[in-house]
């Protein structure tokens with residue numbers, strides 16, 4: 001049996017006569033075309049003009065690289081051809097109104113993992129599709145302030161050794177890989193499941209001294225491995241590319257943390273709720289995992305503004321739940337419990 005192409009999967013999702021599904025499918029199709037173009041430029045590395053240097057700062061004060069802007073331009077252009085009413089991007093302060101009558105709004109992180117561009121490490125494009133609620137011409141930000149539970153579809157493209165698309169249309173998390181032989185995306189995994197138990201954690205440990213006590217204790221316990229309350233060894237990874245860390249967790253489990261910390265501007269961590277945390281949380285939940293702001297479910301947080309940041313923990317569900325307990329009920333965890341001495345109460 002040959003694997004299904006992205007278009008075949010999208011066609012069967014649309015079925016007969018569902019206008020909203022047809023719009024979502026057409027949009028994902030355009031996104032795939034755009035990602036293929038972006039990939040072409042990334043492949044050129046330092047030879048590409050887009051890599052010439054730094055270029056200003058975006059609304060959050062991050063340094064924007066030329067490739068961030070290039071990817072944003074390509075995506076906005078693609079969305080003009082899609083049945084999308086509003087386009088919001090990490091690289092633009094305000095959403096762009098494309099069509100007052102269209103049913104969909106899209107939020108994107110055009111280039112995720114920008115700090116890795118020059119180092120030839122995987123980077124990506126993240127997207128979240130929402131219903132275009134309200135009067136888009138009067139309040140274009142409104143659709144993006146819906147909780148993540150309202151997402152209609154979400155995903156990311158990863159520009160790694162393979163160009164892959166990780167996609168949820170609301171029922172499972174599917175992975176497609178671009179086949180250079182067939183010139184199209186082909187389904188590689190019909191549905192991913194993140195194992196409930198984790199053996200690997202991902203966090204930028206350089207920030208250890210800035211974290212709060214709960215995060216430090218959690219990481220300390222992982223590092224103690226088989227000699228600590230976890231009674232097993234953990235591996236550690238940090239790619240500094242959300243898409244790449246997420247892809248790994250979808251392939252072999254684990255947990256990711258970007259908590260808030262004491263650094264100026266990092267009270268709510270680094271990642272953005274609307275176009276980073278929400279789509280990743282949707283994908284992870286659809287694969288049986290969990291995603292929180294260390295305690296509460298990401299998808300239920302009502303965004304206050306388009307570019308707001310949020311602490312993000314996601315991955316294997318038991319590990320995510322355990323991290324919440326370090327914050328809400330630390331006395332119940334392992335060796336800090338007078339009841340359980342040096343033994344772990346929770347062997348997640």
Ligand SMILES: O=P(O)(O)OC[C@H]1O[C@](O)(COP(=O)(O)O)[C@@H](O)[C@@H]1O
Pocket residue numbers: 062090109111112113114115204240241242243270271
């Ligand atoms: O450099 P740090 O602080 O470890 O942050 C890495 C994180 O920042 C990000 O690069 C933020 O995304 P952008 O590159 O889109 O700004 C994530 O992909 C990654 O997880």
Ligand SMILES: [Mg+2]
Pocket residue numbers: 109111112113242276
């Ligand atoms: Mg990003």
Ligand SMILES: [Mg+2]
Pocket residue numbers: 068090109110111112113114
């Ligand atoms: Mg970005």
